[in-house]
Structure formats: C-alpha cells, structure tokens
Amino acid sequence: MKAVPVQEAVGMVLCHDLTEIVPGKVKKPLFKKGHVVKPEDIPRLLDIGKEHLYVWEMREGILHENEAAQRMAAAAAGEGVYLTEPSEGKVSLVAAMDGLLKINSSALSLVNEQEQVMFATLHSNQLVKKDRVVAGTRIIPLVIDEKIITGVEHICRDSFPLVEVKPLKAMRVGLVTTGSEVYSGRIQDKFGPVVTAKLAQWGSEVTRQILVSDSIDMIVTAINELIREGVDMILVTGGMSVDPDDVTPAGVVAAGGRIISYGAPALPGAMFMMAYIGELPVMGLPGCVMYHRSSIFDLIAPRVLAGEKISRRDIAVLGYGGLCSNCSQCRFPDCSFGKSI
Numbered sequence: 001m002k003a004v005p006v007q008e009a010v011g012m013v014l015c016h017d018l019t020e021i022v023p024g025k026v027k028k029p030l031f032k033k034g035h036v037v038k039p040e041d042i043p044r045l046l047d048i049g050k051e052h053l054y055v056w057e058m059r060e061g062i063l064h065e066n067e068a069a070q071r072m073a074a075a076a077a078g079e080g081v082y083l084t085e086p087s088e089g090k091v092s093l094v095a096a097m098d099g100l101l102k103i104n105s106s107a108l109s110l111v112n113e114q115e116q117v118m119f120a121t122l123h124s125n126q127l128v129k130k131d132r133v134v135a136g137t138r139i140i141p142l143v144i145d146e147k148i149i150t151g152v153e154h155i156c157r158d159s160f161p162l163v164e165v166k167p168l169k170a171m172r173v174g175l176v177t178t179g180s181e182v183y184s185g186r187i188q189d190k191f192g193p194v195v196t197a198k199l200a201q202w203g204s205e206v207t208r209q210i211l212v213s214d215s216i217d218m219i220v221t222a223i224n225e226l227i228r229e230g231v232d233m234i235l236v237t238g239g240m241s242v243d244p245d246d247v248t249p250a251g252v253v254a255a256g257g258r259i260i261s262y263g264a265p266a267l268p269g270a271m272f273m274m275a276y277i278g279e280l281p282v283m284g285l286p287g288c289v290m291y292h293r294s295s296i297f298d299l300i301a302p303r304v305l306a307g308e309k310i311s312r313r314d315i316a317v318l319g320y321g322g323l324c325s326n327c328s329q330c331r332f333p334d335c336s337f338g339k340s341i
C-alpha cells in the first residue's frame with residue numbers, strides 16, 4: 001500500500017470507502033471503494049481532510065478490510081442470519097426472520113481477544129424482529145495479515161454458530177389457573193388474558209384453560225386432561241407463594257413433574273417454577289407475571305418456544321441482570337433485564 005498526494009490521484013482507484021462526518025447530520029461514505037478519482041473530487045476530498053490517498057497494492061497473505069470483515073461475518077453466522085455488503089469496512093449480521101437471538105458470548109470474547117479485529121452483538125436470548133441488525137464486525141486497520149482472520153475462522157468453527165436467530169414454534173398451550181377466589185367466582189381471572197396475549201404475540205395459542213381451586217388433586221386432574229389433549233406446554237398460574245393454600249408446586253410434582261427449579265433469581269419472578277413432565281415443559285407462574293409488563297415469563301417462555309430445554313444452570317445465571325428497574329416507560333427487551341450473558 002502506498003500513499004499519494006490527492007492532487008496526483010486523478011484516475012486512481014480508491015481502495016477503501018472514504019467517510020464524511022458532519023455531527024448530527026451525516027455519517028456515510030462520500031466515496032466508495034472502487035471509485036475512480038476525478039478532477040472535481042479533489043476539493044471534496046480536501047474538505048474531508050484527505051491530503052493523501054492510499055493506492056492498493058495486492059500482496060500475498062494480506063487481506064483488504066472488506067474481505068476480512070466478510071470472512072469473519074460468514075464464519076460466525078448460523079441459521080436465521082444474513083450478511084450485508086461491507087460499508088466503510090463493516091459487515092452487519094441481520095435477522096432473517098422474527099425469532100430468538102442466540103450469541104455464543106464466550107467464543108465472541110475469544111474472537112475479540114485477537115489483535116486488530118472487532119465483533120459486537122446485541123445480548124443473547126432476546127426476541128428480535130426480521131431485518132434487525134444483531135451484530136457487526138470489521139478489522140481495525142485497512143489491511144490485515146490473513147493469519148489473524150484464519151484464526152478467527154477457527155474459533156468460529158469450534159464454537160459454531162456465534163450468532164444465530166432461532167424461529168419460534170407455534171405451540172398449543174394449556175393453562176391451569178389455581179386459586180379458590182377465582183374458582184368460586186369471587187374475583188375474575190386476570191391471568192388468562194395476560195398470558196394469552198403474550199403467547200399470541202409470540203405466535204402460540206392457549207387452546208384450553210382450566211380453573212381449579214387450591215387443591216392438589218384438582219391440579220393433577222387438570223394437568224392430566226391437558227396432557228391427553230396433546231398440548232405442547234402447560235402453564236399453572238398462581239399458588240406459587242408461601243401460604244398454606246399455595247399448592248401449585250406440590251400439584252405439579254403429584255402429576256409426575258420433575259422440578260428443574262422452584263424459585264428463580266429474577267425480580268419480578270422469584271417464585272417461578274420450571275418443571276418437565278417427560279419432555280413436556282410445565283411452568284409455575286407467580287402472580288407477578290400477571291401484574292408486571294415484563295417478568296421471568298418473558299425471559300424463559302421464548303426460549304421454550306424456540307425449542308430449548310431449560311436447565312437449572314439456565315435459570316441460575318439469570319441473577320446477574322435479573323433485577324428489573326421498573327421504569328415508568330418499559331423498554332424491555334431493550335434494557336438490562338435478563339441480559340445475563
């Protein structure tokens with residue numbers, strides 16, 4: 001690579017995008033890589049502070065920033081992600097569909113420990129819309145030793161994929177709503193509508209809701225009925241707390257449930273329960289899920305809908321970032337709640 005004064009650069013081919021920045025107004029390439037410099041470009045180049053331009057000299061084992069970024073992005077991207085063309089040397093990774101974003105954060109850190117490269121992403125385990133930029137990567141200099149990029153590709157291959165968007169399955173969900181006050185008709189059920197609306201937003205449907213009193217036998221009968229109907233997920237609402245009447249966890253165990261975690265390091269969501277009956281996911285939802293706009297349910301349900309099996313470790317790591325700030329205007333998922341990795 002050779003630097004030549006701009007006045008002598010007419011007829012030469014630009015070897016990288018040249019950026020113009022006017023604070024608050026413009027940040028974009030004024031000239032793209034490959035542009036042939038014309039006499040009328042000279043004053044505009046001087047305006048953006050370019051007195052010299054680089055002229056590209058191809059050398060074995062050295063990569064241009066665009067090719068380096070394309071290779072890193074391609075190596076990291078799994079299903080549900082597409083790549084943009086490089087602009088100013090950066091390639092973006094974009095969601096190809098609505099779904100659950102998965103980032104391998106430890107492999108990502110390994111990539112970023114390499115010299116002269118960067119790779120930045122959104123947080124893992126959040127829902128993203130189609131066409132949202134979920135990550136971006138580039139090299140820091142204009143050219144780079146190919147060995148560094150090969151090293152990044154190795155890291156990506158060992159931990160593939162670094163970035164992925166998983167589609168949500170459309171599930172049939174059964175609800176068991178506990179509580180003598182609701183069962184007897186003293187108060188109207190408020191849990192059903194909240195959970196139904198959330199699931200609808202994620203493309204799933206509540207196919208049956210059964211109201212029961214605070215009785216282990218009634219909970220077991222309701223769960224068995226939902227299993228017979230072939231639901232893909234069961235949610236048991238209420239009865240998760242410390243009162244003698246709160247028998248939901250005991251009811252789920254009596255129905256054959258294997259408890260992964262009773263209690264979760266999330267607020268709202270402390271009294272949440274994750275269980276499985278065979279392979280069937282069963283969640284015990286505490287009252288806060290009905291009350292708060294975002295809670296543990298918004299952290300775990302999308303992952304179950306994406307086909308993930310929830311482990312005790314998945315729940316345990318939620319503590320870091322598990323405290324909701326209760327903002328007056330909720331911006332979840334664009335906030336720290338649930339961003340544990």
Ligand SMILES: Nc1nc2c(c(=O)[nH]1)N[C@H]1C(S)=C(S)[C@@H](COP(=O)(O)OP(=O)(O)OC[C@H]3O[C@@H](n4cnc5c(N)ncnc54)[C@H](O)[C@@H]3O)O[C@H]1N2
Nearest residue numbers: 179182188189190191238239240241242246270286287288
């Ligand atoms: N002494 C303690 N009190 C509470 C604790 C605790 O650890 N110690 N935990 C608190 C947390 S955190 C939550 S969340 C709630 C959990 O409540 P539950 O899920 O056990 O719900 P219930 O006790 O059955 O009811 C609480 C409240 O919500 C109303 N409710 C319940 N289900 C419905 C429904 N389907 N529709 C409308 N309203 C419903 C119920 O009538 C009660 O008013 O506990 C904290 N307390």
Ligand code: MOO
Nearest residue numbers: 269270271286288
């Ligand atoms: O679990 Mo309550 O489950 O935090 O608000």
